[in-house]
Amino acid sequence: MKILLSWLKDYIDINETPEKIADALNMAGLEVEAVIQPGKNLKQVVVGKILNKGPHPDADKLSLCSVDVNRGEPLQIVCGATNMKEGDKVPVAMIGAKLPSGFEISRAKIRGIESFGMMCSRKELGISEEHAGLYILPESAEVGEDIVKVLGMDEVIFEISITPNRGDALSHLGIARELSAIFNLPLHREPLGNDEGEGRIDDEISVEIHEDQLCPRYGARVVKNVKVGPSPEWLRDRLEKIGIRSINNVVDVTNYIMLDIGHPMHAFDLARIKGRKIIVRSAKSDEKMTTLDEQKRNLDPSMLVIADSEAPVALAGVMGGFESSVTEETKDILLEAASFDPVCVRKTAKRLAMMSESSYRFERGTNIDNIPIALNEAAKLLKNIAGATPVKGIFDAYPKQEILRQVRVRTKRVNKIIGINLTASQIETYLLRLKLETRKDGEDIIVSVPPYRHDLEMEADLIEEVARMYGYNNIPETLPAITSVLKLPSPLQKLENRIKQHLVSIGFNQILTYSFVPAGISESFREKKPLSLKNPLSEEQATMRTSLKWGMYDALRRNILNDEFNLRFFEMGRVFQPVAGEISEEHSRICLGFSGAANPNDWRRSQEPFDLFVVKGIIQNIGNLFGLKLKFTPGSCSLFHPAMQMEVTCEKTVVGQFGQLHPQFLDNRKMPKHIFIAELDLGLLADKNVAIPRMVAIPEFPAIRRDLALMVPKSANHRDIVKIIADEGRKLLEDHHLFDIYQGKGIEDGFRSMAYSLTFRDNAKTLTDEEIQPIIDKIVARLAKELNVNLR
Amino acid sequence: MSESHTNLLQQYHSEKKSAKTTAELEALRVKYLGKKGEITQQLKGLGKLPPDERKARGAEINKIKTEIQESLETSMRDLALKEQEAKLQAEKPDHSLPGLFNSPGTLHPVDRVAQEIADIFLSMGFFMAEGPEIEEEYYNFEALNVPSHHPAREMQDTFYLESGQVLRTQTSPVQIRTMEMLQPPLKMIGLGKVFRRDSDITHSPMFHQMEGLVVGEQISMSDLKGTLIMFVENMFGKRPYRFRPSYFPFTEPSAEMDIQCIFCEGKGCKVCKGTGWMEVLGCGMVNPRVFEAVKYDTEKYTGFAFGMGIERIAMLRYGINDIRLLFNSDIRFLRQF
Structure with missing residues (x-):
């Protein structure tokens, strides 16, 4: 909202600098987003009088003028405009002037003729967007005078953002009232218009309110014989500075009143109000109306309309009707000022998607007491600027007089909440500065809330007013003297933090992707039918993710297309799975993505890509962090290469899966074959009990190590071999692991060489080879017999 | 000390000076202290001397022997150290090659x-x-x-x-x-x-x-x-x-x-x-x-x-x-x- 300093001065004699005013408003909770001073950067532009206008000798479209700027010899200026004549007064930017566009005026030769300045249009002065020739100034402008002063461009405009609770501050009066409280200055205003006039209002119009809950008060006033036409300069000027287009004197007056005291108004062409009757009622089921913006609107009974005896003429508080609007032919005018229910206005405006300055204010609450003031002021203005004759009186439909809200403010409570120590009288002084009526009751203060302060409903609201006046920055600073109940991080929180640290330290970059994914992604990326947003921003963000895999795929893919091939990513976040009906469950997941070299910084083997076992190892190690035994079995996820994938189980619960991306998803030539994605459910892992380690004594007796190099046919696998080793090794076998695997030269086709290291130990004595040999023999025998695996 | 012994010592010292490797030192040891070495030969020849001469002469040769022995041992130790050092130096890689590591990742x-x-x-x-x-x-x-x-x-x-x-x-x-x-x-x-x-x-x-x-x-x-x-x-x-x-x-x-x-x-x-x-x-x-x-x-x-x-x-x-x-x-x- 824009507020003019000169307009504020109608109400308050304030002489502070614009900066100080802005600061004070900020510190009172009315956020000043910008202070605009249009004339601030306009120097060396003065009023000039065209003494002589002749053609440019070398250019048909240019003229050559001699312009008096009251600085000695007249200036010779070449000009391209055509709308001026000798004797006109125009703004002249002299040499050295700088215009708001940044253009600097210097001596110039235009088609061979020297020009000592520039005559300006409104646009060039930064006043308006219209570029219709030079700005011809009124005859009264004094030659040589600074244009900033002549055009009132020494104006200061505050751009203020008003929070939704402060409907009362959406006007110049409202801001002035606030400043009066802050600076403790009196508030004054011109004498108000009155309801004098000719004739009787009752003979012109009558008002019926059928919905007094939605319209507690409706005031109507009539003015006759209006000459609809352009507004006077002062009125146009104020509106334009606010950024409101001047339409005609009638519409301008209603807008002016709204900006002045904050009450939206509407003007009807009285001749088009059928039956000379206003009825405030709900719209009928299939009623239609064309609004001012010439849109045909379908109405429904939730909407409140202003109707004449036949049909709606306005949407209450939102917009007037086209049929009854003021035109150049209009003679008599019906002025409306009313009070409408904020929720009703908001619903209607939202349903029809037609927010207006009027609905904006009604939604935030207006001042019911301003209704007669607005009507009388409008009548006065139309009399003065449009030659209108007001009809005496207001038709004031006000079925239930509003009672002022009373709120009790306890001194003790004020001090407790703010953390200060004021007396009841000090508190009362602050409240009085805000023009609130107060009455003391012992240590309590009873406040009568004026009808425009809709935000002051309870004690806490008034405590805020006291704090604002006291100054937030004067409140002392302390620390809470409490000890909170203890709530330790949940197992899930701990798990998440630990995994994050671990993955970062082994080279993973954390990513964050949107929780919504395109509706059309392949089912392979989904686990269940996703939840859909009712009002997504785009099709790309239309459904809630049921897995993190698509986001990971998309992240890997986009980086690869940027020629970044070596990637290891992880994301932690929630997925949303619909369960029974409309209820959804949220699951915390981790997703890992792998592309390119497994060890890109290791120049001895930097070309080795990720493979299933590197990924398996990383997953296994996540389990190891928490002492969890993860089991791996072949998987069956359609996202992955059918043979290169595994399912991960922990204590018989499936906790995730991983695999190499199925070639069908390698939809760009740049995408390498070896892309892996893994996803684990963190909630399921966090649920597993992590055993507290118990110390085992460090062995006293030496171990015996034996290596077995085996020729393994395709039919046998590691797990079966290890099972036999463990079976036969029994208690004496302390450790066994695969340490080498080899295929190729020297090994028969269809076979692999696998080497295992076995460690035997007896905790009670030193083992001898003689004790071990029978075990080894048995292992070897069983391997040969059961698996066709022989010593190499 | 007899002139011949002084010459022998001088000869030893000048030869040792030019010995640059442990192998050369070893050759010197053989030459003077080996089975057929000069000192060994002289000690063996003591028996042919009359008893009164034998004692004084024997003491002199033994002194020379000890001196040469100690001198050789010291030099041997020094050279061995130097040779090991040189051998280790020869293992020097290209120090400017990058370290082998997985660079840490980043938190978002x-x-x-x-x-x-x-x-x-x-x-x-x-x-x-x-x-x-x-x-x-x-x-x-x-x-x-x-x-x-x-x-x-x-x-x-x-x-x-x-x-x-x-x-x-x-x-x-x-x-x-x-x-x-x-x-x-x-x-x-x-x-x-x-x-x-x-x-x-x-x-x-x-x-x-x-x-x-x-x-x-x-x-x-x-x-x-x-x-x-x-x-x-x-x-x-x-x-x-x-x-x-x-x-x-x-x-x-x-x-x-x-x-x-x-x-x-x-x-x-x-x-x-x-x-x-x-x-x-x-x-x-x-x-x-x-x-x-x-x-x-x-x-x-x-x-x-x-x-x-x-x-x-x-x-x-x-x-x-x-x-x-x-x-x-x-x-x-x-x-x-």
Whole structure:
């Protein structure tokens, strides 16, 4: 909202600098987003009088003028405009002037003729967007005078953002009232218009309110014989500075009143109000109306309309009707000022998607007491600027007089909440500065809330007013003297933090992707039918993710297309799975993505890509962090290469899966074959009990190590071999692991060489080879017999 | 000493001087002390001498023998060390080759900042609470004193699901859920994703918030100030700050906290739009209506709450100029943090 300093001065004699005013408003909770001073950067532009206008000798479209700027010899200026004549007064930017566009005026030769300045249009002065020739100034402008002063461009405009609770501050009066409280200055205003006039209002119009809950008060006033036409300069000027287009004197007056005291108004062409009757009622089921913006609107009974005896003429508080609007032919005018229910206005405006300055204010609450003031002021203005004759009186439909809200403010409570120590009288002084009526009751203060302060409903609201006046920055600073109940991080929180640290330290970059994914992604990326947003921003963000895999795929893919091939990513976040009906469950997941070299910084083997076992190892190690035994079995996820994938189980619960991306998803030539994605459910892992380690004594007796190099046919696998080793090794076998695997030269086709290291130990004595040999023999025998695996 | 012996010694010393390797020294040893060496020969020849001469002569030869022996041993040791050193030196690799390592990865800048913020509050005795991201309208709005059709809802344009649930627009519902579970005194923070229908270079439809709540019997606005100043000083360093009145439906009085712009030190710049101030968080005293919603005694308990956008702070901290970069997963961006 824009507020003019000169307009504020109608109400308050304030002489502070614009900066100080802005600061004070900020510190009172009315956020000043910008202070605009249009004339601030306009120097060396003065009023000039065209003494002589002749053609440019070398250019048909240019003229050559001699312009008096009251600085000695007249200036010779070449000009391209055509709308001026000798004797006109125009703004002249002299040499050295700088215009708001940044253009600097210097001596110039235009088609061979020297020009000592520039005559300006409104646009060039930064006043308006219209570029219709030079700005011809009124005859009264004094030659040589600074244009900033002549055009009132020494104006200061505050751009203020008003929070939704402060409907009362959406006007110049409202801001002035606030400043009066802050600076403790009196508030004054011109004498108000009155309801004098000719004739009787009752003979012109009558008002019926059928919905007094939605319209507690409706005031109507009539003015006759209006000459609809352009507004006077002062009125146009104020509106334009606010950024409101001047339409005609009638519409301008209603807008002016709204900006002045904050009450939206509407003007009807009285001749088009059928039956000379206003009825405030709900719209009928299939009623239609064309609004001012010439849109045909379908109405429904939730909407409140202003109707004449036949049909709606306005949407209450939102917009007037086209049929009854003021035109150049209009003679008599019906002025409306009313009070409408904020929720009703908001619903209607939202349903029809037609927010207006009027609905904006009604939604935030207006001042019911301003209704007669607005009507009388409008009548006065139309009399003065449009030659209108007001009809005496207001038709004031006000079925239930509003009672002022009373709120009790306890001194003790004020001090407790703010953390200060004021007396009841000090508190009362602050409240009085805000023009609130107060009455003391012992240590309590009873406040009568004026009808425009809709935000002051309870004690806490008034405590805020006291704090604002006291100054937030004067409140002392302390620390809470409490000890909170203890709530330790949940197992899930701990798990998440630990995994994050671990993955970062082994080279993973954390990513964050949107929780919504395109509706059309392949089912392979989904686990269940996703939840859909009712009002997504785009099709790309239309459904809630049921897995993190698509986001990971998309992240890997986009980086690869940027020629970044070596990637290891992880994301932690929630997925949303619909369960029974409309209820959804949220699951915390981790997703890992792998592309390119497994060890890109290791120049001895930097070309080795990720493979299933590197990924398996990383997953296994996540389990190891928490002492969890993860089991791996072949998987069956359609996202992955059918043979290169595994399912991960922990204590018989499936906790995730991983695999190499199925070639069908390698939809760009740049995408390498070896892309892996893994996803684990963190909630399921966090649920597993992590055993507290118990110390085992460090062995006293030496171990015996034996290596077995085996020729393994395709039919046998590691797990079966290890099972036999463990079976036969029994208690004496302390450790066994695969340490080498080899295929190729020297090994028969269809076979692999696998080497295992076995460690035997007896905790009670030193083992001898003689004790071990029978075990080894048995292992070897069983391997040969059961698996066709022989010593190499 | 006889002349022949003096010559022998001199000869030995001059020969040793020119010996450069342990092998040459060994040859010298053989020449003088070996079985057929000169010293050995002379010792063997002692028997042929008359007894009175034999003794004096014997002593002399033995002295020479000891001298040569010791001299050889010392030289041998020195040379052996030198030779080993040379051999080790010969193993010298190209030291300029890079080390073998897996370079550490990076936490996402939003997570990194969130953890820094959380650490400050956790150190101050707050605990971390959580809540769902798909939330009931009641928790997201009504319980926080935002009725339907209230203009305050416009401050947060909401995503709806078919079920009528919403994607939470703020982490404040975590406050409600926590208070429903626990009785005061409590100091909590909540961290998580929030969603609003808004997308441009400073707004993302998904972002993160940190929420805080303190409830007790004597909690005042001065406690709010003290706590948040302590946070801000630890997060941004000691610098001027201010509290401006503002409006949030769930707090009353409400405030916004600004700190002096960290880029221009208050002189006014593009980032702070010339004001010299940067808004860091919103806060206020818990509205009694919120306490009513969770059945806390509004007379007995008072409290304060605060909330801040993590992305905004991360963007300020790392000089990130477009919020969308945070969610693009571009490795060229991520690896910078």
